[in-house]
Amino acid sequence: MGQYNFKLPDLGEGLVEAEIADIHVKVGDMVTEDQPLIDMMTDKATVEMPSPVDGKILSISGNPGDMITVGATMVVIEVEGEGNAEATTVKAEPVALPVIPVLTGTTSEKPLTSPAVRRRALEEDIDLTRVPGSGPAGRVSHQDLDDFIAAGGRIGQPVQQKRTAIEEIPVIGIRRKIATRMELSKRSIPHYSYVEEVDVTEVEKLRLFLNEGRTEDQPKLSILPFIMMATLKGMEKFPECNSHYDPEHSLVRRFSGIHLGIASQTPNGLMVPVVSHAESRDIWDMATEMMRVSAAARAGKAKREELSGSTVTITSLGRIGGIVTTPVINYPEVCIIGVNKIVPRPMVMNGTDIVIRQMMNLSSSFDHRVVDGYVAAEFIQFIKGALEQPATLFM
């Protein structure tokens, strides 16, 4: 019998640590090779760690939410024959999260009052925990009880009362990632936002026409692939927007390929699946790929590469898109385009005619270190033009 020390492998991208998302086994379990042991979460994705050997679990280091250093032993497995255990092994040291004590309410305790008030409350069938105390430390006086009775606050009747309990929810997993990344973005990037309205009447007509030709089993187009096409065209014309800013090395990485991140709400929170190499796709392919990666993200099955490498992000809330948003840039990108809802509005055309048009706002944010306001305005005006004259999308 030997021991096999299963260590956290290098997950790439220079990661030094990863978070335990879930543990599928417990000490004493028999496992077979390739059986999932632990889910580790990196900045981008949750990676399933399969068992490299057959054997019995001897120990597991850490709990969900703990950060584990690359190379540290996560699971010790008893195996037939010789294991890989050396005399000295690095034990996984979970990185302790700071615990902030919170003064919780005193709801579970006896109400602060005198025995006489307690007796009166009992006789009047009043639950003293529901009587707001006006005295120091919430002490309930005879007057408080009188007021409570006068207000009709007997047991069984709903009363407006102060709630003092505080629930403490640990911020772990994807929530912690979201928090960290949002904070990083908002703290380090000087954001500014630019909003423009777009007449999407024509592109909507085109979209409906294209969809009419589709059979039941073929996916239909939403407005999003058209916006993706317009963004793609815009990026080609304004390449400074298709870049990452690296302040450490004081340089901007301008990408030739265009990888469109699509912000998606998943059951676990916000994720950004990526339609890679948009420049190589036509609108149908773009739509199909977007649906595929979004579905994978929502199902929690997206691969790392499907959740990383975007060069610009589009965020759309569809029908609840509102009038204006101020989107947060997906760090280290320099630009994000927010799509607001489409509404029919009366517009003035040809100088004097009032016409009902399908209108949609684009709310975009830029990194002012990299993209000047003038360039951003030109970029968005270009997208507006492309969407209002949809034929240009395909030229």
Next chain:
Amino acid sequence: MKCKLLVIGAGPGGYVAAIRAGQLDIDTIIVEGGRAGGTCLIRGCIPSKALIHAADKFEQMTAHASDGHLGISLESRPVLDFKATMAWKEGIVDRLNGGVEGLLKKAGVRQIKGWAMFRDAKTCDVETKSGIVTITAEHVILANGSKPTELPFLPFGGDVLSSTEALTLTKVPKKLVVVGAGYIGLELGIAYSKLGSEVIFIEADTRILATYDKELTAPVQQWLQANDITVHLGAKASGWKDNILSYTDKDGKAQTIAADKLLVTVGRKPNTEGWGLENMAVDMTGAFIKIDKYCRTAMKNVWAIGDITGEPMLAHRASAQGEVVAEIIAGKKREFNPNAIAAVCFTDPEIIAVGLSASEAKAEGIETVIGKFPLMANGRALTMDAGDGFVRITARADNHVIVGIHAVGPHISELSGEFALALEMGARLEDIEGTIHVHPTVTESFAEASLAALGHAIHI
């Protein structure tokens, strides 16, 4: 006989319940096999306090005879007539016993002397002098109390005493060995030491009064040391033969001590046997009868109060429960739900504990502040030659609501009422601070302890 309420046991639980029931016009019968007053009045609290008082007096006078303490000298040593002392004590017991019987009568309660045997939950046969009386009741309150725990290898009888016999001796034993250094053993052992006995304690635990915190028991420990009373800690008594106690000391070695009397005070156990409890279909919790906050047992209209329902086995708890139950039976809405029940040890010096200590509060997740005031800094204590000890207040750190009060010192038991009131009223440190305490009294130490907890005591 038929009645609305039958109370079994006329101790501080039962007689109070019966008097209150009588006041509320409930047709009540109380059955007592011994004398009205129970353990407390007849063979516990009251006679032991009488003995302790006499012992204190004798000790003080002895001191005056030898060293002219306080400038007062006696020309000869005081002479103890122990039989007369016991007669004086018995006089107090008789008076209180008569008082209880009178109060019961005044409240219209029928008293039956004899031992009850229950046939079922609501019917019992009482063996009286004039024959068997069968009583059927609508409600039954079980207040049967408790008795000293007997060790199988040290059966009571002869020179092996329980607390009951220790309170009815006719002469002071020359050498008294006490097994068990809890509050009963210490109270009686210290009293007999003051009366002239050579007293030795055998305690299985590693310290005396193990249920109280160390800081609180230290002055008692010091008193024992100063008075040359040996305490064998970690020692286990194993047998008694020909006035020689054998025990195993803390190192596991077999030892013996010769003694005139052996007092065994290793706790009390509920009186649950020999009166038909098994015919009543009530639930038990451990050795005790299980009750809820209304003192209801599992059987409808059968109630239980006092020592038979568990810890703390204290007379004042039983009495409070008795009042609650009588009032519930009379149709009032009541529950037994005190903030705290004070406990007092009449050792030398005396100890009071009400509510939680800091470590107990911590175990419940409460952060606390503590204020302690030494009696040495209290003028009145010094004028009474009573400067050993302190008052300690434990309060919540967040809102200063007092969660516990502990004190040790001569005569300090008289402060227990104020302490209990503070806890029951939900007082904060500022409430005690804001109450003017009379000068010069020991109660000032309580106010000073609250100031100490608030960080600004005046006299320390």
